[in-house]
Amino acid sequence: MAVDWVITPHDRVLDGLEAGLRERSGAALLGPAGVGKTSLARSAVDWIGPDFQRVEWVTGTESDAAVPFAAVAHLIEVPAAGKTADVLRAARDSLGSGLLLVVDDAQFLDPLSAALVYQLTVSGAAKLIVTAAGDAPDEVSALWRDGLLSRIEVQPAGHDDVRLAEQVSQFIAELPADAVRTLRYLAVYDPVPLSDLVELTGVDAVEQARECGAIRVDDAMVSCAHPLFRDAVRAAVGGPALRRLRTALVERLMATPARGVVDRLRLAVLAVDSDRALPPDEMALASAEALRLGDLELSERLGRAALAAGAGFDGKLTLAYALAWQGRGREADAVLAEIDPATLTETELMSWALPRAANQFWMLSEPERATAFLRATRNRVTTPRAQTTLDA
Incomplete structure (x- = not known):
């Protein structure tokens, strides 16, 4: 049985899209699933695309919504080092100008992909055609809420969600x-x-x-x-069968050669809800990469999985940062308290002591405790550089 899609007539919507691209930074097609928004976007590209230097597509998916830069990973390189702002700046520069960007199912964009799309629009580097169903997150709805895009409602007569x-x-x-x-x-x-x-x-x-x-x-x-x-x-x-499928997919992906940052994060997210755990150091690395890219909730989620799998010092330190930067100082302090300073090298000791003291000072508002902790830590270090750092 073929699905009898009830879709919107193209002529009226294409006129609105063209007006949005001419008068603003583009247009957003908003309406329920199955009314032909993607088909309309393709027709618009066939009609208007030749006016641009190039056309690129970005598609949001529900499974990628939790992975930083997942939606735009085919367009940009996410480096193995650098903070979020640096990655966004480099990505924006690499895409150049004269771009028509089609963002399909924008309600599923991860926040950093949405941030890049917004920056491209505000800077004038790209014109946009966006499709979205349901309630889009603030990072996406800001495109039409701030007046950058024309808003076009797509609700054809005869469409029925139940049917x-x-x-x-x-x-x-x-x-x-x-x-x-x-x-x-x-x-x-x-x-x-x-x-x-x-x-x-x-x-x-x-x-x-x-x-x-x-x-x-x-x-x-x-x-x-x-x-x-x-x-x-x-x-x-159903749930149990999906978990078995997820486990099989994780095992298959683990057998393929290592890929980039985004693919490593995808694999880690997939593994969390499977019966095939990643090695603790790989999960801890994924948690650190999520932290570097500013996704504190994902870093916490992957960090807890890393610790459950047996991750050591690095995993605990990353989880503590993710918790502290979310304003959850008590939980961060509890994670750091699990680390035995007697087992640490001097470099590790400094990496542990400084964030713990900072957390006590500012997140917990316990300056006396933090000062006493720093004095006790100073007695454990031997190099002048470490002592001077702790004194400062």
């Missing part, structure tokens, strides 16, 4: 078993590298799913042809 959900469920139920198997992995994480999905399901299964219109293959990545397909499969599979 559409029933048709999608029927479409999934009538798919061949192998095609459904590929969708089950995408219900866990979307998109998935083509080579990994082939290893998990077989080349025939992937091709069958593509021919049925259930998946889309672009640039060696496989994604659901429509988010509603993914949601329907996830609802049908």
Whole structure:
């Protein structure tokens, strides 16, 4: 059974899109899932795209919403060093100007990808066509709330969420078993590298799913042809089965060569809710990378997983920073208190003592305790440099 999509007539919306691109920094197509917003964006690119030096697409996905820079990782390089502001600045510069950027399913953008999109818009480096369904987070809705984009409501007559959900469920139920198997992995994480999905399901299964219109293959990545397909499969599979699928996917991804920062964070996020734990040092490194990129909640989540897997000093230190910078000084102090200073090298001792004292001073408002702690720590160090640092 084919899904009978009720979509908005293109002419009226395309006129609004063109006006938004001419009079503002672009336009946002807002409406429920399944009304043709992505199709409208493609038509707009075919019509208006030749006026720009280049056109790039960014697609938000629910599984990537927790991973810093995940939505834009194919456009920019996220270095292994550098703070968030430096990464954003370098990314903005690398993309240049004269860009038409299409942001599809913007409600699923991670905050840092959303921040980059906003900066590109404000600076005039890019014009935007945005699609979004449901309530978009503040980082995304600011694009039209601040008047940068024209807001175009997409709600065609005859669209019915309940009817559409029933048709999608029927479409999934009538798919061949192998095609459904590929969708089950995408219900866990979307998109998935083509080579990994082939290893998990077989080349025939992937091709069958593509021919049925259930998946889309672009640039060696496989994604659901429509988010509603993914949601329907996830609802049908249930929690325990999703965990088994997630575990199989983690094991497959761990067998592939190491990738960049974003892919390492994706793997760590996927592993947290699986039965296949990453090595403690790898999870601790992922926690540190999330901290460096300013995602304190993700750093905490990965840091706790690292400690549960047996991470040592570095993992505890990163978790303490993530907690302290969220204003949770008591919890940070408790994590730092678990570290035995007698087991530390002098370099490690300094790395531990300074944030603990700072936390006591400012987060806990206990200056007397912090001063006494620094005096006690000074007795443990031997180098003049360490002593001078503690005195300061």
